[in-house]
Amino acid sequence: MKQHLKHRTTRSWAESGALAGWRHHLLFFMAFIVVILGGGSNRVEVASLIYVRPLLALLLVAMALSVDRAEMADKKWPLALLLAAFALVVVQLVPLPPSLWEKLPGRSLDIAVDRALGGAAPWRPLSLTPDLTLQSAFWFTAPACALLGVAIAERGKPQTMLHIVIGFMVCSAVLGGLQVSQGTDSGLYLYNRTYPGFGVGFLANRNHEAALLACGFPILRLWSLLPARSFAIQRGRLLAMLGGWIIFIPAILLTGSRAGLVLAVVGMACAFVIAPLSDFRKIGGQWGKYLPIAGIGIFLLTVVIVTVAGRSFAFSRLIENNAADDLRITYSSFILKLANQYLPFGSGFGSFDTIFRQAEPDRYLKPTYFNHAHNEYIEILMNGGIVAIFLVVVGVIYWGVTGYRTFFSKSEKGFSIWQARTGWAIILIFLLESVVDYPLRTPLLAFVFAMAAAWMSYGKQRVVGDFGLQSRD
Template identity: 50%
Template structure:
């Protein structure tokens, strides 16, 4: 059987030295950082699907992440950080914004900040001297927000610590996370509101939420499954039979994701799922499918698309398409996101240029909440993370978001424009760009990235994108005529057969 060419060639070691065919293969080399990475992912799946202050699982999630992060850092080499310069810089600056907000300021300076008069009057009414206060109005919640950074830190450190020839295993782990959460959510929905499989007390009982507490967040997680499955079909395979079997499994998985998204009852998830399908289609040319399936391969995408549409139609017919029903019943006047947006924008303006402090949205919103906004439940987030970042971190947060989006757009242009290095690393870069797009769009109507689990996935996707676009200066020279080696240590083009 003719092997796929993605397996040909030897991956260089982490020191940049090439191997020889006679060298013994150490299958355990680099396994420890992979184990630490997967352990962090499991911890987040089991308890990092919500970031509320009253979630008990965070009591063990955060300490475990700190320990795992420390272990990963032991395996990080300086050279591995070069490709992650931009994500690490943005991460460090965002962390610095929160730390600066906790520095106490003298009363003479603090009282001049916008919208502090209420607190000044409260102290004066009690006859108390004005104390030194930090910029954040809620320093305890700002500290809580800073603890969130342990999740993306683990993702970036883990990617840097894992040897290039094992980075495919990281990608597969994220794909398994998506598909497992889909199955887990289906079991929750099938058992109803009293299902013991719900991991959080505050959740959407009766809906498929998987490893998360919010149905919109689950919808976003499932939507990224489509581009990930597409990249999975492009990975090197030992035999043609395995490549064909993987293609079939990926197609079945993609079709199965459609009813799983419908079961979430998430309108955003429904729209993002459609986007995920489009992104999967543009990640790479479809000629590999024809090569694997022969002349009939041109009809394979159409066949599975028809199967997905038919399955979705059955779900709608039997009344289980909760997301579709809510989409048809959508009313802007009844959506609190739309109704409260003018007030949120006024709060943003009130606290510029410094913001009210990370994590302070809930108590600060109550200060500005009018009588007609009162509800039995709390409006604990802006349901638009871009607005909430602007409100809580001011101009600094707005600048960081703008810089991050600009880097994402430029890097995306590079990885989709570059057709000279269509290796695994480039495909991972396109997948990372796609995942970031889905999660950023989800953040317009909700707050998925505030969950440690999706924050981890987002940071890892940024690492994929950064690694794909990285070209080391004065890198290791390749033999004449040899194909380029990409960031995951694989040489050769994808799904190209040796003849």
């Protein structure tokens, strides 16, 4: 009888306590770990993708078997856009008869080669680089795992997912600092193609790391809004939030990313609009109204300290480099003209490097090469054509409309609304970064982006509750 009672008590604790929350987050956590340890780069030669892709595929199957249709109901738009984009990639791999393929724009060079060889023209897919387009198809496993993983994790406690995400971001920031401290020969860099001497954390690109850490500001603010049993606990979280900012700000400076400085300001601004500033005063007591000012002061003070210490690579690049000489600006007009040559169907996802090398003018030839357009919207237009850019426009419209409803909802505010606003802010940061870079091509940041899209769907829910406080009953 005693043994039976003990077994029942233990099981009840596991189902109602911390283990229950982790059980619901297990698949999400496993997928997140996979992309953290090997999804920081999407280059075809990266060895870690050999295990990242099959593991994500297996986890995606497990999630699809575990998720309920009702749990995906409020995420139908992000899921529909993801499936539509995947279908577009698949269509680009379907072989076409020569009579149809030769009528596609931008195929004159291949047609000339066929005629020079004198043989019968083979059936070819729409993509000019089908092997790289097939590689692009595997990219979808990461955001799909994030969408389904968040849906399943909703059965558990919201703080569990936040602890996982914040813990990862802090570790990435600390890892970036260690990489810089050890110099260009540091063994802490996870990828061969990276930026030695700069802090990149779990990623290969310093701009991507800066964008990730900029997302940490609104996420930490959301964490500070978690339900608590007293204002003392809530005040402690606010102080911890500011402490997290002290970690993220120098870590962003150590990336040497100029865009990262702008994104850091955007992230901090979003952190202040997630919840009304009056709630700072409500939680912080008589000193609460000074918390936003303290946050801005911490940012400025950290910038000054890091700059004086001589470790601000971002500011050094601003002074040393002329923006007009930046390759992103130099190549932008040429790439836009190049993209226009392949409209309306595009050249195929993953084909930018190959197409650019074929058409690159002699005056642009350098020992280094330009592997991406560094403007994701132009590259999507070039690779996927009108349909691809249409899907981007639909996604941006959905983001804007959902954000408007989230911020101007007349329903009473609660944690789910703030989580939706945080998701909106994260997507904003990545949309801005995509103007000058390609952050979402990495499985890791694609996972974070899709997670934010899932969070944003919470804005459709009407949540009633007091600010961050649990009922004492």
